[in-house]
Structure formats: structure tokens, C-alpha cells
Amino acid sequence: MAAMKESNGSPRRAFLRAAGAAVGGSLIPHRVLGANDRLVGGFIGMGRMGMANLGFAQQMENVVIKAVCDVYEPHLQQAVDATGRKAKAVRDFREILADKEIDFVCISTPDHWHAYMTVEACKAGKDVYVEKPLCVTVEEGVQMVAAARKYNRVVQAGTMQRSGIHFQQAAAMVARGDLGKVTMVHTWNYGNQPPAGIGNPPDSDPPPGLDWDMWLGPAPKRPFNKNRFGVDAKAFSHFRWFWDYAGGMMTDWGVHWLDIVQMAFNEAMPVAVTALGGKLVLTDNRETPDTIHVTYEYPGFLATYENRSGNAQSMFGKSGGILFYGTRGTLFVDRSGYRLVPEKGSDLVEVEVGRFNNMNLAHWENFIDSIRTRRRPVSDVETCQRSTTTCILGNIALRGRMRVDWDAAQWTTLQTELRPLLARPTRDPWKIVV
Numbered sequence: 001m002a003a004m005k006e007s008n009g010s011p012r013r014a015f016l017r018a019a020g021a022a023v024g025g026s027l028i029p030h031r032v033l034g035a036n037d038r039l040v041g042g043f044i045g046m047g048r049m050g051m052a053n054l055g056f057a058q059q060m061e062n063v064v065i066k067a068v069c070d071v072y073e074p075h076l077q078q079a080v081d082a083t084g085r086k087a088k089a090v091r092d093f094r095e096i097l098a099d100k101e102i103d104f105v106c107i108s109t110p111d112h113w114h115a116y117m118t119v120e121a122c123k124a125g126k127d128v129y130v131e132k133p134l135c136v137t138v139e140e141g142v143q144m145v146a147a148a149r150k151y152n153r154v155v156q157a158g159t160m161q162r163s164g165i166h167f168q169q170a171a172a173m174v175a176r177g178d179l180g181k182v183t184m185v186h187t188w189n190y191g192n193q194p195p196a197g198i199g200n201p202p203d204s205d206p207p208p209g210l211d212w213d214m215w216l217g218p219a220p221k222r223p224f225n226k227n228r229f230g231v232d233a234k235a236f237s238h239f240r241w242f243w244d245y246a247g248g249m250m251t252d253w254g255v256h257w258l259d260i261v262q263m264a265f266n267e268a269m270p271v272a273v274t275a276l277g278g279k280l281v282l283t284d285n286r287e288t289p290d291t292i293h294v295t296y297e298y299p300g301f302l303a304t305y306e307n308r309s310g311n312a313q314s315m316f317g318k319s320g321g322i323l324f325y326g327t328r329g330t331l332f333v334d335r336s337g338y339r340l341v342p343e344k345g346s347d348l349v350e351v352e353v354g355r356f357n358n359m360n361l362a363h364w365e366n367f368i369d370s371i372r373t374r375r376r377p378v379s380d381v382e383t384c385q386r387s388t389t390t391c392i393l394g395n396i397a398l399r400g401r402m403r404v405d406w407d408a409a410q411w412t413t414l415q416t417e418l419r420p421l422l423a424r425p426t427r428d429p430w431k432i433v434v
Helices: 011-022 048-057 073-082 093-098 111-123 138-150 165-176 212-216 248-252 254-264 359-373 381-400 416-422
Strands: 039-044 063-069 088-090 104-107 127-130 155-157 182-192 272-278 291-298 301-308 320-326 329-334 337-342 351-354 404-407
Touching: 039 048, 039 093, 039 359, 048 063, 048 073, 048 104, 048 359, 063 073, 063 093, 073 088, 088 093, 093 111, 104 111, 111 127, 111 138, 127 359, 138 381, 155 359, 155 381, 165 254, 165 320, 165 329, 165 337, 165 351, 182 254, 248 254, 248 291, 248 301, 248 381, 254 301, 254 320, 254 381, 272 381, 291 381, 381 404, 381 416
Parallel strands: 039 063, 039 104, 063 088, 104 127, 127 155, 182 301
Antiparallel strands: 182 320, 272 291, 272 404, 291 301, 320 329, 329 337, 337 351
16 A cells, blocks of 8 residues: 655645654654663464564564473474574473573463463563463453553563554544544455365374474363364464364454454443354364354444455455544555545545554564563553453354343453353363462
8 A cells, every 4th residue: 555645744744743643642663761671581382473573572672582482393493593593492381481581471372372371471570472362261361461460560462553653543543533423343354265275184193293282281182183283384373263272263363453443442342242154165174163244332333343265355455454434534444554535525635554664573662662661562461351352252242142242340241141151161280370
């Protein structure tokens, strides 16, 4: 999405200056404070996202990577190699948490490990960068926030779009009322996959170098299946399509879009959720739906999340994004930029803006800055808890086949029969204790 050209005195430039002021002054990430103070990190989970986070962290000033951890030997060795063989190879994450020289940990494991590892890291006095979605149950999110606050730790979630300048500007436009009254927001991910999907491999022995029982951790004991482990050189791991470990596209991608929606509306939570969907296209052994439509009622507006796997046409040429519909105009935003389209007769000016910064690097810079200043990060654990809970409620509405009414004050559903779905048992010895 190319940025419009204009003179320094144009309405668009004045608009961007105003948007910047609305999100806290300068939008350009400032230099890390106290940059002469060395920080030592340990990285847990060295798949594709873990390796990406390792690369971003290595670009931070005075950050040293002491240890990397994975239960799959090939991933562990590639991480060691990426540090110039300077980092120690660790096979049990508890060794990293016990190391008093390590100041922070990065958790890029499958989702079902996020909560336990984050809580234990906080108890061990570590600050935490934990990937999104924050957790797999509503109860886990509560425990993670409680641990961060009890042990006074900085916990940054991997919803890095909050560090994108153009996302900040788009959210500020909505919050400021530039679009008029926003009554509808649409978010989506569309694609067209072959019906075979990820296939139907049989259960088998785990590959050499994998500690399958440790990979399962708090999740139920299951035989090894190639798709449950899901390592794929051409895709992010397929574990996210199984309920034991994740929540499908609703939590994997929905959390990114709905996080920005809630950011634009002062971290609002929905009051009611409905959902329909299922496996309508793919014949593989995944459990999560390939087609889903979730509707959220927020105070004053509706929002939807929609995913489909059998048709990629969005009518916007965009496979995913957010549309804010206001009485004065419509705002589209995705990772490439945003576009404002005025309503007929509106005094708004059409604006199209490309992205300004590398949001991943900015997110890591914000995390390191927060460690040094002890300020809460831009994607603080509590804001991601709210966004993740919103997505989990979408899955609960789908799986429970009923409307979910959410009481944010009590952090529970009004339907008592749905409350067991807010938590789940864990295998010993992985029970979370804050």
C-alpha cells in the first residue's frame, strides 16, 4: 500500500501529526534507556517464531543470549548455531528459570505451555516476552496476570501490531471519533486450501531427538502424531489446529485483529458472543474449524471475525484485515498500512498510508525498554489477556453451540453451564500455582 505524496502543509500531513499526538507524542521508538546495562536472556521454544524472536533480540543493544531451549534436537541445534554457538543448549526449560544470571525469558512454545512457563518465570524473578495467544483457557489468563502483578514482572505479549505506528494511528482515529460513530467492525482471514489440507498421517513413534512427553507437558497424554507436533518447513507448526494445544484461526489470527479493535475502543470487552462454523472444506485430521463466523456485541457496536479456507476472495484484494465502519467514513487497516474512505457527503479526506516501521523490532525495543524502566509494555499481559479471552469466548460459543453472555466485572459467563469451558485440567506435575 503506497503512501500518498503531498506537500509539508497538506491536510494529510497535518492529520498524521494529529494522529501521532493522540497516541502519546512521538511515534518513532526512542532509544532504549540505560543502554549500558547488559541484559541476559534465555529463549524457550526454538521453532519458526522462536527463531524469529531470537533474531530480533540479537539486534537489541547490550542484550546477551545465554541459553536456548527446545525439546526437539534439530531446533535446539539451529538456535545454538544462530547465536554463533555462544548460547548454551538446554533441553529442560526449568534450567533456564533456575539460572540467576538470566534477566528475561522469551517463550515461543506451542500455546498450551504459555501459561505455566510464564507464571513460573515470574516466580523465578524473570521478565517475560510470551508469544500470542496468551493462553488456551480463560482461567490461565487470569493466573498469568496475577503472577505478573504479584511478582512485579514486566510481561510483554507477542501481539506486536500494537508497536506498528500505522496501527497506532488507525486506532487513534477511531478513538478520536474521526470516523463518526462506529457501529460495525469486520475482521477476517481468507484462503483457499486444497481439500486434503495437512493430510491424515497415522499415529507413530516420535522422530529421533524429540521428547514427546515433555512437548505435551500439561496437555493430555496422546500418541505422537505428525500433525499434532506439526513441524513443517513451509508453514508455521500445525499444532494450532488441535484443541489440546491451541484454538485454531480464532486465537491464532483473530487475536491480532481483535486486539487492535479493542485497543481502538479503550480495551473494551464484548458483552455477548455468538458463533457458527465447522470443518466444511478440509478432510484432514485437524480438529479446529476451517470455516467460522463469530459475532461480538460490544457496548455501542458490533464486531465480527470470519475465517474461511475454501475461498480467498475478499473483494478488497486483502487476505486479512480490519474494517471500521463509521457514520463519516470507513477505515481499512492491515500490516501493510491503512486507507480511509469518506462516506458520501462527509468532510473527511481520503487517505492511504503505508507502514512506517518494523513492528517486530519496535515491539522488542519496547520490551527491553520496559525491563530497564519498569514501565508496563505496549502489549502488557493484561491487554493481551483481554484480547485472548475475547477469542476464546468465540470458540466457547462455537463449541457450546449457544450464545455467550460475558460479565467482565466478574470475569465469567452468565451461563453457568458454560463455566466449565473457562478452565481445564492439566497433567501432573504441571498444575499452575501462582
